[in-house]
Amino acid sequence: MARREDPAASVAGVVLEWPGRPPLGPLDLTVEPGEIVAVVGASGAGKSTLLRLLAGLEPAPAQGAVTRQSGATTGFVFQAPTLMPWADALTNVALPLELAGRPRPEARRRAAEALSAVGLGDRLAARPRQLSGGMAMRVSLARALVTDPDLLLLDEPFAALDSVTRRRLIEDLHRLWAARSPRPAIVFVTHDVEEAVYLAGRAVVLDSATGRTVAALACPGPLPRPDGWRAEPDYRVVVEALAAALAAAMPATITAPMTASGAAR
Amino acid sequence: MTRLAPPLLLTALLLAAWEIACRVLAVPPWFLPPPSAVVIALVDRAPILAASAAATFWMALQALMAAALLGGGLALAVSMNRSAERAVRPLAVALQVTPVVAIAPLVLIWTGLDHADRAVVALAAAVAFFPLFSGVLTGLKSADPDLERLFDLYGASPVQRLVRLRLPAALPFMLEGLRVASGLAVIGAVVAEFVSGSGATQGLAWRLLESGNRLRTADMLAALVCLMVMGLALNTVVGALERRARTSAR
Numbered sequence: 298m299a300r301r302e303d304p305a306a307s308v309a310g311v312v313l314e315w316p317g318r319p320p321l322g323p324l325d326l327t328v329e330p331g332e333i334v335a336v337v338g339a340s341g342a343g344k345s346t347l348l349r350l351l352a353g354l355e356p357a358p359a360q361g362a363v364t365r366q367s368g369a370t371t372g373f374v375f376q377a378p379t380l381m382p383w384a385d386a387l388t389n390v391a392l393p394l395e396l397a398g399r400p401r402p403e404a405r406r407r408a409a410e411a412l413s414a415v416g417l418g419d420r421l422a423a424r425p426r427q428l429s430g431g432m433a434m435r436v437s438l439a440r441a442l443v444t445d446p447d448l449l450l451l452d453e454p455f456a457a458l459d460s461v462t463r464r465r466l467i468e469d470l471h472r473l474w475a476a477r478s479p480r481p482a483i484v485f486v487t488h489d490v491e492e493a494v495y496l497a498g499r500a501v502v503l504d505s506a507t508g509r510t511v512a513a514l515a516c517p518g519p520l521p522r523p524d525g526w527r528a529e530p531d532y533r534v535v536v537e538a539l540a541a542a543l544a545a546a547m548p549a550t551i552t553a554p555m556t557a558s559g560a561a562r
Numbered sequence: 563m564t565r566l567a568p569p570l571l572l573t574a575l576l577l578a579a580w581e582i583a584c585r586v587l588a589v590p591p592w593f594l595p596p597p598s599a600v601v602i603a604l605v606d607r608a609p610i611l612a613a614s615a616a617a618t619f620w621m622a623l624q625a626l627m628a629a630a631l632l633g634g635g636l637a638l639a640v641s642m643n644r645s646a647e648r649a650v651r652p653l654a655v656a657l658q659v660t661p662v663v664a665i666a667p668l669v670l671i672w673t674g675l676d677h678a679d680r681a682v683v684a685l686a687a688a689v690a691f692f693p694l695f696s697g698v699l700t701g702l703k704s705a706d707p708d709l710e711r712l713f714d715l716y717g718a719s720p721v722q723r724l725v726r727l728r729l730p731a732a733l734p735f736m737l738e739g740l741r742v743a744s745g746l747a748v749i750g751a752v753v754a755e756f757v758s759g760s761g762a763t764q765g766l767a768w769r770l771l772e773s774g775n776r777l778r779t780a781d782m783l784a785a786l787v788c789l790m791v792m793g794l795a796l797n798t799v800v801g802a803l804e805r806r807a808r809t810s811a812r
């Protein structure tokens with residue numbers, strides 16, 4: 298980025314307190330326009346909370362500040378596809394535009410375009426139950442992109458998918474990101490270090506107990522990634538470094554194995 | 563057809579055993595008439611039973627509609643506000659756990675002793691109220707919390723949230739509530755009629771009381787059969803509606 302701009306969104310010094318639990322924070326994250334940031338951390342490290350703060354879905358914190366560009370639009374992809382089961386793919390994707398008061402024909406036309414962009418142009422009338430996990434996640438991605446958001450937030454979106462589907466969706470995400478002008482800023486929460494380093498230009502590690510940022514690593518190389526990038530030494534080195542940083546941020550004794558589904562929500 | 567065969571076969575066997583036992587043991591008909599006598603009573607008294615069944619059905623239906631309007635409406639209002647729900651729910655539960663028989667004499671006084679049919683409708687509605695209120699309220703709050711967050715994110719208005727998210731999510735719960743409530747409305751109507759039973763109402767419960775007083779046991783059983791068929795029919799209709807809604811909502 299040659300031009301200096303305001304950050305797309307930032308969370309600074311936010312401390313959250315709940316009765317009967319240790320406080321979370323201070324949470325800090327600044328996202329520049331058009332950049333892809335991966336957030337890694339153990340379950341319960343406040344990753345989802347951080348995303349919801351960035352989205353403006355949490356009440357204003359008593360301590361610290363959340364800033365977003367004025368007039369910026371946000372897209373959100375949850376861990377599960379989170380589609381309305383009674384509505385078809387087109388209606389699900391058109392929802393954000395219709396809620397914003399766009400005329401129905403325009404909303405449906407743009408929804409159809411967004412579904413085509415994720416490779417589901419022929420499944421507009423499909424109900425969520427008729428779609429595979431990967432397809433449902435693509436619908437969810439199309440819904441998040443249909444408003445042309447400046448900020449795209451993804452909360453472990455591909456964790457429940459098999460590795461082949463997951464890799465395909467990451468390529469899709471890169472392609473969709475690169476095709477937009479200006480490119481949206483992306484914050485991607487994951488507990489998979491390889492996914493983080495492949496997907497993002499920068500990865501931050503949250504402490505498992507406090508959610509504090511304990512490490513930030515630049516993930517080198519061009520985005521989207523060229524073919525065979527996963528075998529590149531530049532990539533492998535950062536994966537190892539991130540894995541070490543994540544291990545250091547874990548609780549001293551791990552009593553139970555980590556599971557794919559986050560108990561953080 | 564194969565699904566219907568086992569229950570039909572069992573019913574036929576039980577009826578045959580009953581018929582044979584009555585004849586072999588020479589049971590007096592005022593104590594237990596054989597099924598054939600019940601069938602004859604059903605045929606003989608068909609017009610009066612049909613009229614009584616229609617009366618009971620109509621009272622139960624009115625009660626169901628009143629309960630759906632009140633229960634659904636109250637649930638809708640209460641779902642908008644958490645403290646309203648906390649205030650109303652214990653009262654709704656209190657209404658549910660109070661036996662309908664116990665409040666029947668009171669309601670009879672309030673509706674006027676000459677209007678026993680109104681009391682029956684009111685009591686049946688009171689019994690049918692809770693499953694509808696509870697079903698609609700549970701359904702309205704059953705939407706995926708992440709979908710609720712999505713509606714927050716896109717700044718949905720309360721009306722948009724209700725129409726696009728909460729009502730569709732609530733539909734299967736509403737129909738489940740309606741199914742339970744329809745059975746309860748018939749039970750409530752019969753119980754209320756028993757309590758108020760003075761001939762002021764002409765429903766199936768009155769036919770039961772009347773025949774019982776005269777020891778016309780076969781007529782009693784005939785009325786009972788009518789009640790059973792009515793309950794089954796109502797349950798089947800609402801159950802079919804519910805299944806349809808579920809498949810389209812899944």
